[in-house]
Amino acid sequence: MNLFYNKEAVGDVAFLQIETINGEFNYETKGDVVEIKHENKVVGYNIFNASKKADIVGNGHIKLTEALVEALQKAIKNDGFTFELNADFSPKFVVGYVETKEKHPDADKLSVLRIDVGNEQLQIVCGAPNIEAGQKVVVAKVGAVMPSGMVIKDAELRGVPSSGMVCSMKELNLPNAPEEKGIMVLTDDYTVGQAFFEE
Known part of the structure; x- marks a missing residue:
């Protein structure tokens, strides 16, 4: 799972990539959250107004922490999606x-x-x-x-x-x-x- 964020270049949007997939995607929007699916499987989220929902520091690839994943999970759930994020915090x-x-x-x-x-x-x-x-x-x-x-x-x-x-x-x-x-x-x-x- 990877998080990308660049407020200056693309606005206050967190791009959460769960899986790297090529091909056709389906999108569903609820509130500030866009759920991205490929062949009916959730592969990512775009979370708008991200700075109001999570404390994101930096630009580009953002290091995931337990607190950040919790905040993103809350944003996803609050806007009506049920997907559970599963982050691996072991050293890479x-x-x-x-x-x-x-x-x-x-x-x-x-x-x-x-x-x-x-x-x-x-x-x-x-x-x-x-x-x-x-x-x-x-x-x-x-x-x-x-x-x-x-x-x-x-x-x-x-x-x-x-x-x-x-x-x-x-x-x-x-x-x-x-x-x-x-x-x-x-x-x-x-x-x-x-x-x-x-x-």
């Missing part, structure tokens, strides 16, 4: 351990990785030339928003499912990031599953 950038690395069956420069992120194992397809089994790396999990604004989603790369992204220093917008391609390899001081950023 975490330390992962590359357990296995296999060659992608259909792409020479891609590897298929099995990565332990503490509470689960993820399959991630990665094109970095320096990725190896046994490394600790930074993993952007599904739902993470990169500094570029890109939202990490479940994907298929050349036919192989991939859930997340192994990050380079440049992709994380870290200072002194090297120009050459390659993921950021962490030292053993890091604990698998710990948050990489204070989120």
Whole structure:
């Protein structure tokens, strides 16, 4: 679930994206709230006069907090919709351990990785030339928003499912990031599953 808000550029509207979907959408408006559906499934809300309903600070992608989600839920319910918001507040950038690395069956420069992120194992397809089994790396999990604004989603790369992204220093917008391609390899001081950023 992602929240976008830019009062100066687009007005006092909160854009709440529950799922990223392409295709035809249906809209239903009640009061200040527009419910957006795709194939009869709720995928988002536009909430007008948002600053009167929730304390939203900043522009662009807004970090969700429990208080903010509660306020948005109240706005949705007050205008007559029944959908329950389900926000995941777990860290999205975490330390992962590359357990296995296999060659992608259909792409020479891609590897298929099995990565332990503490509470689960993820399959991630990665094109970095320096990725190896046994490394600790930074993993952007599904739902993470990169500094570029890109939202990490479940994907298929050349036919192989991939859930997340192994990050380079440049992709994380870290200072002194090297120009050459390659993921950021962490030292053993890091604990698998710990948050990489204070989120």
